[in-house]
Amino acid sequence: MTIKNSIEITPDLIEAHGLKPDEYQRILNLIGREPSFTELGIFSAMWNEHCSYKSSKKWLRTLPTTGPQVIQGPGENAGVVDIGDGDCVVFKMESHNHPSYIEPYQGAATGVGGILRDVFTMGARPIAAMNALRFGEPDHAKTRHLVAGVVAGVGGYGNSFGVPTVGGEVEFDARYNGNCLVNAFAAGLARTDAIFYSKAEGVGLPVVYLGAKTGRDGVGGATMASAEFDADIEEKRPTVQVGDPFTEKCLLEACLELMQTGAVIAIQDMGAAGLTCSAVEMGAKGDLGIELDLDKVPVREERMSAYEMMLSESQERMLMVLRPEKEEEAEAIFRKWGLDFAIVGKTTDDLRFRVLHQGEEVADLPIKELGDEAPEYDRPWREPGLYSPLAASQIAEPENYAEALLGLVGSPNHASRRWVWEQYDTLIQGNSLQLPGGDAGVVRVEGHPSKALAFSSDVTPRYCEADAYQGGKQAVAECWRNLTAVGAEPLAATDNLNFGNPERPEIMGQFVKAVEGIGEACRVLGFPIVSGNVSLYNETNGEAILPTPTIAGVGLIPDWQMTARVGGANDGDAVILLGGDGTHLGQSAYLRDILGQADGPPPEVDLAIEKRNGDFVRSAIRNGQVTSCHDISSGGLALALAEMALASGKGMTLSLADAVASGHAPHALLFGEDQARYIVTVSSELANFLCMNAEGAGLPFRRLGHVGGSMLEIDDTIAISLDRLRDAHEGWFPNYMDAPVTSATDAA
């Protein structure tokens, strides 16, 4: 089937392209005539929410994006941060939510492929990946199928490409029943003097197409990703791309080889809206026009129309502007790797985006305006309502503390994710120092004797739902804290902002307040946002997901021998709580998972305290004082202690009697989710020294007891064997995924 260029432009067709009547009027004003069908497609691709950030741009501008360490902030394929010695880390996180819900394996796989391409487009070899995944409630008929498909897709692509997956998140909540979230992160290493950008330079230079051939897959994908789902979701399957990690691996090697020859002037990968977005971006950034001849584009299907070629989201493709004298050398490299290489156009000086197909000019548009004149909205928003304070005394204590802790340890949202990450290659490249399951993934910097990088991805959506501002702050603070807990200096972050329909003022209000919280936390903690992605319209039949602004951060470790991990405690070590006692149970995991309630405000984040406590812990780790370290987050002190005991394979004998005697509620002490807190273990000889230092730094601390034995014992309220803890912790995920399918349609 061929789609002609002469199709009549009707209001229905305009609507089907996701363009509102006023947006169409804007097009008419801009070009002074009715667009051709291909031109309509190009506008739809450039002006949809996914590519233009038209609802979010106003607020994204408020985020801090600079710092002495930042080489490149948002606006390029990925952010670039200096790590010293002429090296830099290049990273970004991006969502592939909509495609993954429609076709989980390919949706997730191409999400990983897309983010890896963003990183190596800039000249960086990918060294680490993470994935933040969110699914509906475990009992929902689609959840198991989505988990299996998404995890296999993430692994299928990343493992074959050859990047270690070192961290991530997996969370379940009924609010994701109709929209799962797949946020893919990748980081790469480059030399600071060899970073490649998308800005074209020079008139009359060849525009070169590289990589895989163009097919009809993914046509209109970005537009699909900018709409809500309804009952017709099955019909959207053809908009999902199909990934080929083998081609991407070859493309990586070919690109890095080509970059070394000095042939590359500008490079842009073809992601959302493929050829359209990449060509316009290269031209517009360089104040140049681009002319494309579609007859030269390598295709894998017959009779493709200009419209289809311009909107195809076929994967593993690149566009470059090359130095003409290096063309032959460049082509030889691509042929060696079995990839397509075709000169498909040239740069011009007229600032037009011109597309030719079979002797016909199918598009002739002003290139700057395509990007710069995209609509931008100041959408109405409403301040979200807040919960009134909820004292611990208003919340019931568990009948049995040990059972409550076991319940949390083995709950869907706190059980071990081993079933997931054992399907990812966590060891490839031989530099992985800390694997998933700890506070942050840690990877050695290849070529440097002692440096390492730490990675963590975090957000607590239930906090954001209850208070988007505090939730936004908390996501940043927790990411910063997790990097700190392995001894890293947090450098910078990328944000992946997942929300519902921004045309609803209450959703827009969540977005605005979350961004405000993120911005404030990033400013105070010196942790700028250097890249990111916004995913809106995560709604099905009018029900939105929980607001989920995922923050993925990168930290630097000067000497990887001076780090801490969750496990590693020795018999006799003192267990010390740093940062104060637990008091806050509002929106806690205890409240939700044990009592089945969602009430109260989330814990408040005091950024000055966060910074003070984190700086103290990092310094103690780097001075070799602690044998293990863990931050306290969802599930509170008790869950953090259980995780440390399991990771060390050692019991603990602890007491909170002093705190209880001074009037603290025991369930708040054990399960409270107050922020800016860590648990460390230190040798008994150093315990006094560390506590004195904490006192000197004005840091509240409490000696809880010591490491040893094979039981986790806390006063006379909790006594659980490690075996029982482990069974609960490790059992849930495999039992859930391997449970017999109850109905044949379950996985349909």
Next chain:
Amino acid sequence: MKSAVLLLPGLNRDRDMIAALTKIAGTPPLTVWQTETEIPADTDLIVIPGGFSYGDYLRCGAIAARMPVMQAVRDAAGRGTRVIGVCNGFQILLEAGLLPGALMRNASLKFVCREVKLQVVNAQTAFTRAYAKDQVIRCPVAHHDGNYFAEVDTLKRIEDNRQVVFRYAEGTNPNGSLNDIAGIVNEAGNVLGLMPHPENLIEAAHGGVDGRALFESALDTVAA
């Protein structure tokens, strides 16, 4: 000892292998691209690293086994040159007919990456002399198709000939392999294929050095 590492599109543990050989031998190995028809005659050890050559299309290792460089490997192996194939390299050696049997999809049908235990069943091969017989070592695995299979006669033959070199130990068989087989040699004993990745456990940063002795044996850097 001179070593060479084969490079084929889609392999992705080539850099790990080159790093390991460089650290252990002190000098980097030669690299040989898939279209080469000769491997220098003074090469003592050829290594085919892991990955997904040709995207595992058709069957794991099937396309790679038919590339020109594999004839050179066959010739060298015939002359007694030592050859190691790890993971996808093992699959390629099977597809090339240099080792007996086949590797099927893991019994779990899932990719698996974790640390397992290996028993050194035969410590008298060129690749295991630096280990003690029945020594149990740690080693990571990372594969989707590592489920070793051979029909009854072949299995009996390789067991009787002591061609089984490594077995998954202490109940850690991650893939359903027959007889817990993790690695085998050919009849002449100069071609080794194994699924686990000893190259990822050779230095302190890896959390252990159990994989080192395999390369030290193969490179004759230890007297055993």
